[in-house]
Amino acid sequence: MAQLYDRVALIGLGLIAGSLFHAMKRAGLAGEVVGYARSAETRDVAREIGLCDRIVDSAAEAVEGADLVILCVPVGAMGAVAAEIAPHLKQGALVSDVGSTKGAVIEAVAPHLPDGVHFIPAHPLAGTEQSGPRSGFAELFDNRWCLLTPLDGTDPEVLERYKELWRQMGSNVDEMDAPHHDLVLAVTSHTPHLIAYTMVGVADDLGRVTDSEVVQYSAAGFRDFTRIAASDPTMWRDVFLANKDATLEILGRFTEELFALQRAIRTGDGEHLHDYFTRTRAIRRGIIEAGQDTDVPNFGRNAK
Template identity: 55%
Template sequence: MLPFSRISIIGLGLIGSSIARAVRAHMPTVGITGYDADPAVRERAAELGIADDVTDTPGAAVTDADMVMLCVPVGAMREAGEAIAADLADGVVVSDVGSVKGSILDDLRAVLPPGVAIVPGHPVAGTENSGPDAGFAQLFHNRWCILTPDERTEAFAVERLSAFWSRLGANVEVMDPKHHDLVLAVTSHLPHLIAYTIVGTASDMESVTRSEVIKYSAGGFRDFTRIAASDPTMWRDVFLANKEAVLEMLQRFTEDMTALQRAIRWDDGDALFNLFSRTRAIRRSIIDQGQDDARPDFGRAHD
């Protein structure tokens, strides 16, 4: 049995359009309506045919839906919830894909009517690109999707949403929102913060020109530029919404960096060698568990 028969997607960018495409691919009989605040995105989404109907108002997109997925930046979730509240069908399941889970459940409960089952979620999958053209149906294959309900959340809604994400090829995990935010601070938010920083540092150097940075980026730097090319609005919202956990992780990172700095300053080759040997094991596990491409250099083309 299909978990839902008519879904509505609010926000038709990378994640929203990928969900639409994945539903088409894996549950072709499910009806899809969509809405985006940006008229150009609506037009493009309609052109691409990723939904049966792209509506001009948020309300019109949700009236018939038995599941609504909010795919807007974290800072716009509450507003997006408010905009659909009056038009939701009774018994509808509302979920989201925001990268921070903290208070989203409370925020949505505050703006949505009582008959609505709310199950916050976060598919840990993405690319550096944004917008409806960047999406693709396989984005969630073998990736994890974390759901963060609480004890008040209706069990049926959690089950259906799990089934939904499984159908799209994802593995589903249920987690406490606070713990989600701590885990993602390490595996996603801190890496982005560091990448944005080093790309900024390299651009601002006077002794090394920007053209040199670009020419010799294959030495390692280019790896960081990918995630530092991610959407500024999305990431501003993530750091503001997950401030506490991000600052805590940053503190840890800075301490470790200081230790390494000391090792370099005092020519402690053994300390360097030991750390550099330890860090290999994690990559091996990531590849063994299918969370990265096993080919060297991420499978980059060499021709």
């Protein structure tokens, strides 16, 4: 496959940066990949395991001469990193990010970028509960969506090349505006994570009363909750602080529905419970009948 970028810089060396490195190398998409992370310990691990072609000791050095710079840090750190690299970016370079929220990242990053540098925010809808430099793998993005939220006036050629990078890394690519992205992700990812964190917290409180029963007898559904609730605390703290409005909107709706179900249980309203569960079952069956792999949500849209 054809090389798309001569030099790529990855800032932040965790699950997503590691997966980007391996996926780019698998398909021969980048000449040299240079990496930087804030902690010396992470940089040492990256050198030891051969994560990136070259690991450097400053963000400025990492972006020097890079054609593509991808910010792979928690969303709350994006603004500070953008400010740090801005004076060292090459004219014509493309800056992107992989943050799980888009509105707040655009607000934090865009003002720092100099004229003549392109910016295309991105969000791969792919991840695991693992984090850190050892957790990445080349297949992470295979058959997953990557949502781009280009700003007005984005250069079409720069955009098309960047889309091609994600396609060659195995992803389906779609575009959305940032507010829509943040609302959709509040429904499909952010609020579900908060519910998992809460449910595991509740079980942990109970576990203290009933010893190890919660762990010993946990069913598959609860085990899935514990996997999600093991996700990186810094990343998720930042996601909720950054996507505050959309998450609170969805959480408000969730709480209303939960109270209605709670009331139905208390008053013995079996019809309400049955109708509700029938509706949600139909949604799942509809998704399967439409031939959509539920592992690959596409929000009813087609890849471009």
